[in-house]
Amino acid sequence: MLQVEDLRKKFKNKTAVDGVNLFLDQGESVGLLGPNGAGKSTTISMISTLLTPTSGDVRYKGSDVLKKPDVIRPVLGVVPQEIAIYEELTAYENMDFFGKAYGLSGKKLKNKIDEILELVGLTDRKKEKVREYSGGMKRRINIAVSLMHDPELLIMDEPTVGIDPQSRSYILDMVRQLNQEKGMTVLYTSHYMEEVEKLCDRIYIMDHGQIIASGTKEELKSILSSEDTILIEVQEKSSQFVEELNNHSAIQQVVEANGGYKVIIAKNKDLFADIFELAKSMKVKVRGVHVQTPTLEDVFLHLTGRKLRD
Numbered sequence: 001m002l003q004v005e006d007l008r009k010k011f012k013n014k015t016a017v018d019g020v021n022l023f024l025d026q027g028e029s030v031g032l033l034g035p036n037g038a039g040k041s042t043t044i045s046m047i048s049t050l051l052t053p054t055s056g057d058v059r060y061k062g063s064d065v066l067k068k069p070d071v072i073r074p075v076l077g078v079v080p081q082e083i084a085i086y087e088e089l090t091a092y093e094n095m096d097f098f099g100k101a102y103g104l105s106g107k108k109l110k111n112k113i114d115e116i117l118e119l120v121g122l123t124d125r126k127k128e129k130v131r132e133y134s135g136g137m138k139r140r141i142n143i144a145v146s147l148m149h150d151p152e153l154l155i156m157d158e159p160t161v162g163i164d165p166q167s168r169s170y171i172l173d174m175v176r177q178l179n180q181e182k183g184m185t186v187l188y189t190s191h192y193m194e195e196v197e198k199l200c201d202r203i204y205i206m207d208h209g210q211i212i213a214s215g216t217k218e219e220l221k222s223i224l225s226s227e228d229t230i231l232i233e234v235q236e237k238s239s240q241f242v243e244e245l246n247n248h249s250a251i252q253q254v255v256e257a258n259g260g261y262k263v264i265i266a267k268n269k270d271l272f273a274d275i276f277e278l279a280k281s282m283k284v285k286v287r288g289v290h291v292q293t294p295t296l297e298d299v300f301l302h303l304t305g306r307k308l309r310d
């Protein structure tokens with residue numbers, strides 16, 4: 001359905017997107033996961049024809065989007081990272097405005113507004129000005145206006161940043177419903193790995209303008225199948241201890257984690273004795289050592305040596 005080839009964007013002295021290849025099949029839910037500054041929004045802006053690429057190719061159902069933006073514009077819904085609705089209008093008025101902009105009118109428009117308000121859970125609040133909404137409600141109405149024209153492809157740019165957990169889970173459920181029940185194809189951008197893990201059939205991991213890994217979450221985790229992740233809980237953190245861990249030949253990565261350190265080691269290496277030994281000599285009190293199944297965060301860590309939210 002969507003095919004992106006060798007897409008690049010250079011700003012003055014900064015290459016924001018550096019040769020991105022990705023595709024979406026019809027009906028898929030695909031995640032674009034990466035830390036802040038990875039180049040996700042820039043990539044999405046180019047796919048949505050809001051920003052002209054420095055070079056590369058974007059095709060929608062085989063047609064060249066860069067030469068003929070109208071092959072994608074009418075069937076595309078974009079939820080931008082920044083909220084783009086009118087604060088002084090009510091939810092209803094916003095949807096009415098965007099619906100008319102998409103050419104809807106009369107009964108059709110009214111029915112569509114009612115349907116989408118129900119979907120985003122704002123029916124009871126439709127007469128309130130958006131200015132008075134909570135952050136989560138603003139996010140939901142931001143999504144609502146992008147759905148007025150029944151897009152085939154929905155692109156969402158970090159739609160859950162900075163909102164309460166309840167709105168967040170509401171939005172995630174909604175995206176799943178749009179994808180699974182309405183068959184909408186979704187490109188979902190986030191720096192929260194739990195979200196893409198929950199929502200997406202396939203995931204692209206992006207860093208420094210490049211796609212550094214892609215696949216289903218199982219495939220991505222199998223990158224780490226020859227490795228184990230161990231969580232070492234300590235009474236007090238110690239930079240010397242970290243240094244010693246890093247110096248150990250069987251230890252590949254060490255990062256700070258909640259209550260201690262996360263360590264990636266070669267599989268089946270029995271390091272427990274060594275870890276306790278090192279801790280003892282550094283006078284670090286170990287509270288627990290736990291072997292964990294790898295997460296996408298660990299995959300990112302393995303590939304970049306950094307945490308997603310660094």
Ligand code: ADP
Nearest residue numbers: 011014016034035036037038039040041042043
């Ligand atoms: P993400 O959405 O993954 O956080 P962005 O695509 O917003 O990343 O940004 C990627 C990089 O490009 C960042 O370093 C950002 O500062 C830079 N960048 C984005 N837009 C512009 C612009 N208009 N001019 C200059 N640099 C930009």
Ligand code: MG
Nearest residue numbers: 040041081158
């Ligand atoms: Mg962004």
